[in-house]
Amino acid sequence: MTLQNLILLATALFVIGLTGLLIRKTALGLFLAIEIMFNAANLLIVTFARMHQQTVGQAFVFIILAVAAAEAAVGISLTLAIMRRQGTLDIDEMKLLKW
Amino acid sequence: MRKPLKIHNYSKYASWSFTLDPLSGVMICFITFIGFLIHLYSVGYMAHDKSYARFFCYLNLFMGSMLLLVMGSSLPVMFVGWEGVGFCSYLLIGFYTDRQFDPETGMTCADAGRKAFLTNRIGDFFFMSGMLIAFANFGTLTFAGLEQAIHGGGASQGILLAIALLMFAGATAKSAQIPLYVWLPDAMAGPTPVSALIHAATMVTAGVYMVCRMYFLYAQVPAAQAIIALTGAATALFAATMGITATDIKKVLAYSTVSQLGYMFIGVGVGVPAAGLFHVFTHAFFKALLFLAAGSVIHALSGEQNIFNMGKLFRKIPLTAATFLVGVLAIAGLPGLSGFFSKDEILFRAYTTEIFAQAGAGWLALPVYLMALAAAGLTAFYMFRLFFLVFTGKNNVSAEAESHIHESPWTMTLPLVLLAVGAIFAGYLAPGFGHAGLWNEFLAPVFGGHEAAHASHTLEYALAAVSVGVALIGALFAWRMYATGTERAAAAAARSPGLHATLRNRYYVDEGYEALFLGPLRRSAEMIESFDRWFVDGAVNVVAFGNELAGVFLRFLQTGLVRDYGVIFALSATALLVWAMAGA
Numbered sequence: 001m002t003l004q005n006l007i008l009l010a011t012a013l014f015v016i017g018l019t020g021l022l023i024r025k026t027a028l029g030l031f032l033a034i035e036i037m038f039n040a041a042n043l044l045i046v047t048f049a050r051m052h053q054q055t056v057g058q059a060f061v062f063i064i065l066a067v068a069a070a071e072a073a074v075g076i077s078l079t080l081a082i083m084r085r086q087g088t089l090d091i092d093e094m095k096l097l098k099w
Numbered sequence: 100m101r102k103p104l105k106i107h108n109y110s111k112y113a114s115w116s117f118t119l120d121p122l123s124g125v126m127i128c129f130i131t132f133i134g135f136l137i138h139l140y141s142v143g144y145m146a147h148d149k150s151y152a153r154f155f156c157y158l159n160l161f162m163g164s165m166l167l168l169v170m171g172s173s174l175p176v177m178f179v180g181w182e183g184v185g186f187c188s189y190l191l192i193g194f195y196t197d198r199q200f201d202p203e204t205g206m207t208c209a210d211a212g213r214k215a216f217l218t219n220r221i222g223d224f225f226f227m228s229g230m231l232i233a234f235a236n237f238g239t240l241t242f243a244g245l246e247q248a249i250h251g252g253g254a255s256q257g258i259l260l261a262i263a264l265l266m267f268a269g270a271t272a273k274s275a276q277i278p279l280y281v282w283l284p285d286a287m288a289g290p291t292p293v294s295a296l297i298h299a300a301t302m303v304t305a306g307v308y309m310v311c312r313m314y315f316l317y318a319q320v321p322a323a324q325a326i327i328a329l330t331g332a333a334t335a336l337f338a339a340t341m342g343i344t345a346t347d348i349k350k351v352l353a354y355s356t357v358s359q360l361g362y363m364f365i366g367v368g369v370g371v372p373a374a375g376l377f378h379v380f381t382h383a384f385f386k387a388l389l390f391l392a393a394g395s396v397i398h399a400l401s402g403e404q405n406i407f408n409m410g411k412l413f414r415k416i417p418l419t420a421a422t423f424l425v426g427v428l429a430i431a432g433l434p435g436l437s438g439f440f441s442k443d444e445i446l447f448r449a450y451t452t453e454i455f456a457q458a459g460a461g462w463l464a465l466p467v468y469l470m471a472l473a474a475a476g477l478t479a480f481y482m483f484r485l486f487f488l489v490f491t492g493k494n495n496v497s498a499e500a501e502s503h504i505h506e507s508p509w510t511m512t513l514p515l516v517l518l519a520v521g522a523i524f525a526g527y528l529a530p531g532f533g534h535a536g537l538w539n540e541f542l543a544p545v546f547g548g549h550e551a552a553h554a555s556h557t558l559e560y561a562l563a564a565v566s567v568g569v570a571l572i573g574a575l576f577a578w579r580m581y582a583t584g585t586e587r588a589a590a591a592a593a594r595s596p597g598l599h600a601t602l603r604n605r606y607y608v609d610e611g612y613e614a615l616f617l618g619p620l621r622r623s624a625e626m627i628e629s630f631d632r633w634f635v636d637g638a639v640n641v642v643a644f645g646n647e648l649a650g651v652f653l654r655f656l657q658t659g660l661v662r663d664y665g666v667i668f669a670l671s672a673t674a675l676l677v678w679a680m681a682g683a
Binding site: 018021022091092094095096097098 | 657658659660661662664665666669
């Protein structure tokens with residue numbers, strides 16, 4: 001498969017992830033969408049690395065994967081804390097930003 | 100004039116300084132004496148009123164302003180008093196807040212007070228214009244200063260005439276002359292002691308006092324004096340004609356006041372300010388007497404003021420009736436009473452004056468005299484009409500009032516008796532019949548001595564006889580028409596309904612003013628108001644509406660929902676990206 005297709009795929013994945021981020025009501029759903037966006041970014045980095053015949057990109061992706069996993073763990077524990085506090089994960093209920 | 104007493108020098112143009120000279124002295128004398136009697140009377144009359152204290156506050160504010168007016172030694176101080184009495188007149192006319200109507204016209208007492216104040220305000224405008232022109236030309240407004248400047252020949256005849264006429268125009272409002280007399284009949288909405296004090300004895304004489312005080316100016320402009328005398332005579336006759344058909348006891352007296360004020364101005368206008376002032380003095384006594392006696396009648400009848408609902412009261416309230424009769428005789432000019440002396444002196448002087456010739460209109464002298472004479476006859480007629488309808492004739496009193504008829508308490512009858520004494524004997528101070536009289540001698544320092552008229556004694560006696568005769572005819576006619584009831588009068592009225600209606604409706608002057616001035620003024624005020632409401636208020640409202648509209652849209656940025664903020668992030672990021680790629 002050509003590299004342009006891969007870039008297109010990555011972009012499509014990113015947009016899907018973004019849309020999911022904007023649409024999802026539950027916190028866990030948001031995290032899933034974020035994961036999709038991460039993967040899209042990863043794919044894009046690897047594709048560009050391949051384009052320029054370098055391996056730095058692939059190494060970078062490893063690190064990103066690790067960080068993403070850690071971040072997901074932190075996120076889940078935060079969600080757990082919120083669940084305990086509010087009893088619901090509906091993000092529309094968390095509107096303290098509007099007094 | 101003696102040196103004035105200075106209280107404080109605010110500036111070199113005007114200071115609170117007062118003068119006590121014979122002129123202010125006589126004014127203070129009767130203002131305070133009659134004022135005292137009216138205070139005493141009011142203790143009785145207003146005893147049951149819930150605003151007793153407020154009444155006396157206003158009354159005393161009035162007394163203070165009036166005294167300020169007559170004692171001021173400069174025009175500004177006098178003007179402060181002038182305004183003060185006008186203001187107190189407004190307060191006192193509108194004193195009753197619980198009465199809905201002034202009879203016939205549907206006016207409330209507050210409307211009457213407002214009418215008085217606004218009419219006076221128009222006069223004040225002319226007064227101030229006169230003052231300003233005087234100041235512009237002479238640089239001073241104190242009476243002493245003005246007198247010096249005018250005697251020194253500082254200004255042209257035109258300027259002097261302008262000042263004289265403008266200030267007289269101010270006096271026409273305060274002293275109820277044509278064309279600004281319209282407030283006085285409606286001022287009867289106020290309590291009777293107010294009518295007696297303000298609208299008979301003191302405030303309305305302020306105009307006459309002003310002309311006397313400024314006589315050094317008027318003596319230089321015979322044209323102005325001619326106009327004053329003419330206005331006075333016309334007013335005297337005009338008001339007298341309206342008095343013959345009035346139905347409210349106080350309104351008759353109000354027209355009588357306007358008419359007598361006309362006489363005072365005739366006196367000043369024909370060159371004898373002392374005589375005009377003497378009529379002020381005697382009129383204060385008998386008019387206050389008449390008003391207070393009328394108040395006593397109203398009090399006795401529990402508030403009835405329509406003379407056609409009275410009658411045959413002589414035996415029931417004899418003291419009031421007797422003092423009222425004294426007042427009627429005085430005003431009609433019965434020889435020997437004060438009114439005779441003062442009125443006769445004025446008529447004699449009006450006949451023999453050379454003012455009109457000096458002003459270049461000598462033909463006016465006779466018409467002015469005839470108008471004054473006719474007014475005298477009519478005065479006798481309507482005053483006796485009033486007396487007969489109230490105290491004799493048929494008893495038309497309502498049964499309810501009849502059961503409560505009582506003579507008034509001593510606080511009300513004592514002033515009546517004292518004023519009656521004054522009305523009888525004040526005349527002996529008089530000038531006339533060949534001698535200067537105590538009055539003129541006292542006022543000599545101000546007016547410069549008594550000039551004998553250029554006519555013989557026989558003429559004086561003859562004219563006196565003529566005026567007494569005319570008054571007698573008026574009185575007899577009234578006796579014939581009203582002494583036994585109102586049938587003859589009703590028949591006479593039926594024979595000439597148009598004339599009767601015109602007189603009843605005061606020659607439709609009020610309606611005329613409404614149509615000519617007040618109506619257009621009101622309409623233009625309404626137009627300005629709607630312009631203000633639509634455009635000025637509208638402009639402000641549009642701005643406010645714009646703000647509201649902005650808010651409606653900007654509200655969406657602040658929902659507090661994380662998702663919305665997420666959308667904003669996404670859109671902004673996309674926009675930035677596009678912008679960056681499109682060649683920033």
